[in-house]
Amino acid sequence: MSNHSHENCKALLGSLSEYIDGELPDDLCAEIEKHLEGCDNCRIVLNTTRRTIDLVQVPTNEDVPDDVRNRLFKRLKLDEFLNPKL
């Protein structure tokens, strides 16, 4: 990291989200990728940020439980539409 300008790291950090989301123009992506090749820390930040996002997107069992749905329909006076679940 001796010949490394941290200014570039800071600039990369500012665009990291958009880079991950694929929202940057090609020339900027190329510039970022060039920086990443020579910067271990930025590569780690990129990898772990991507992974963090992946992890929260894993489906979880948080469907509305039946009793919650029942109470919701009662509260909204929609009892007659309780069954079947659409």
Add this chain to the structure above:
Amino acid sequence: MHPIKNSSQQDFSIEALRTGDRAEFARLVDTYSTVIYRLGLKMLGNPQDAEDILQNTFLNALTHLASFEGRSSISTWLYRIAANEALMMIRRGKSNINLEEIQTEDSDDISLPETFVDWSLLPEKELLSGEGKTVLEKAIKQLPENLRMVFILRDVEDLSIKETAEILNLTEVNVKARLLRARMALREQLSSYYAERAARKETQ
């Protein structure tokens, strides 16, 4: 994972909803209650509050459907009501408002990464079970609510920047800035946990 993404405004008769068609409203409730309940769970962290948010959102929608003009999609509109309910509930629960937090909320300063451990190749099973899962959930809970809301809409619910901005009445630039700060904060928390864990293993 997100059935809501496949259903669009066209799937519902706005006219029927506005004129009080109860069967159509029941269908709307069944289509959106899962995502709204999940938003409440992630924002408030407990099922009781999530249920209150769910009920209040649809009660509120019922009251205001007649004046729904269709300028935004019905999904954006419902999310907006739910997001407001959640934020109001969080703010009501705070004994005193932290002024400093509000003032610095939209600053461009992002804290620089401090932990550089590449845990990204650990197996998913390991990352999503036991301690790792708890650390992730705790980290999400610790985000300031404005960052948490953006993060949940964008990264958990997989909505676009544009839609997230519409829901929260923010500019896209603002959404992007909050998203970056949220992602960086979570990354840092997870990284410091995995760095600590690696160090622990080494000394064993």
